[in-house]
Amino acid sequence: MRSDRVALVRDLIDGQGRLLAARGQQLSVRDVEEAARRARRAPGVLLSGSVVAEDVREPFGDPAYRHLFRSPAVQGSVSRAVLAAELPETLHQELRLLRDTDWTRYRHGLATAAIAARMLLAAVGEAQAVPDLAAAALLHDLGMRHIRPELTRAGIQLDQTTALEIASHPILGAYHLACELGSHPAVDAALGHHWRKGRGYPRLAGPPPRSVEVVAVASSFAALTQARPFRSMPFDARGATDVLVADASAGEADLESVQLLVHVLRGGGGEARRVVFGRERLGHAPQDNRHLGVAQLVATA
Ligand SMILES: [Fe+2]
Numbered sequence: 001m002r003s004d005r006v007a008l009v010r011d012l013i014d015g016q017g018r019l020l021a022a023r024g025q026q027l028s029v030r031d032v033e034e035a036a037r038r039a040r041r042a043p044g045v046l047l048s049g050s051v052v053a054e055d056v057r058e059p060f061g062d063p064a065y066r067h068l069f070r071s072p073a074v075q076g077s078v079s080r081a082v083l084a085a086e087l088p089e090t091l092h093q094e095l096r097l098l099r100d101t102d103w104t105r106y107r108h109g110l111a112t113a114a115i116a117a118r119m120l121l122a123a124v125g126e127a128q129a130v131p132d133l134a135a136a137a138l139l140h141d142l143g144m145r146h147i148r149p150e151l152t153r154a155g156i157q158l159d160q161t162t163a164l165e166i167a168s169h170p171i172l173g174a175y176h177l178a179c180e181l182g183s184h185p186a187v188d189a190a191l192g193h194h195w196r197k198g199r200g201y202p203r204l205a206g207p208p209p210r211s212v213e214v215v216a217v218a219s220s221f222a223a224l225t226q227a228r229p230f231r232s233m234p235f236d237a238r239g240a241t242d243v244l245v246a247d248a249s250a251g252e253a254d255l256e257s258v259q260l261l262v263h264v265l266r267g268g269g270g271e272a273r274r275v276v277f278g279r280e281r282l283g284h285a286p287q288d289n290r291h292l293g294v295a296q297l298v299a300t301a
């Protein structure tokens, strides 16, 4: 079952305690669009004036990303792109709250933003749209804040019921962001980052914009390369790429976005479309990996 709606099991409340939607209410993809139409966006404030300015360089030091951010010039353009994004103060506060309460998830957003910005800068140069897309990557998992914390605790064994609850995070996040931002790439990214070419969740009327596919690939790469309780060690960059190449071959990830990732991992010379994937090699994946994805559980629910 890949539903396009969720029934709220508790009130949807933002970081300031404002009620966005009440327990029992159903939220659908259409409600997200409706909220975006209704929203009156507060003035944007540059992320260079937010807590993100203190942390934006943090992913550059991660050994898994050394090929992505190898030169000071690349690091400079990526951090400039992220910090040039403008978001309302309320979302600055959401980011601060996330940083204070859940460093792992905050860091996942940060790494996804840096990786997506690196990919987009290689694809389109310093285009005006890149900062908004970096902000979209930073906030793509905001909906996880609205999931019961016990479901996201380390080591929990998911079943179909809990997987369905976790699978509601794209709609919850997109609704929250639509109320704040109106129509914005962050809403599309929150809604579409688990779409997996129609095999993920939620069900959408059509494919998300190509930029959302870039955020989705950046998010997967960021997740695979970090420590998780269900595997003995993270994938290294090569092993994570092998997973994404296999996903693309199976029609579950966007091939061009995976090519773009491999292109920037190899230094960004030449054309991304001409990238030929290497063969899968042993020794780059964790030996013990007990991960059963939410998408698999939801698909069979
Ligand atoms: Fe997610």
Ligand SMILES: [Fe+2]
Pocket (backbone or CB within 6 Å): 108, 112, 140, 141, 219, 220, 223
């Ligand atoms: Fe993510």
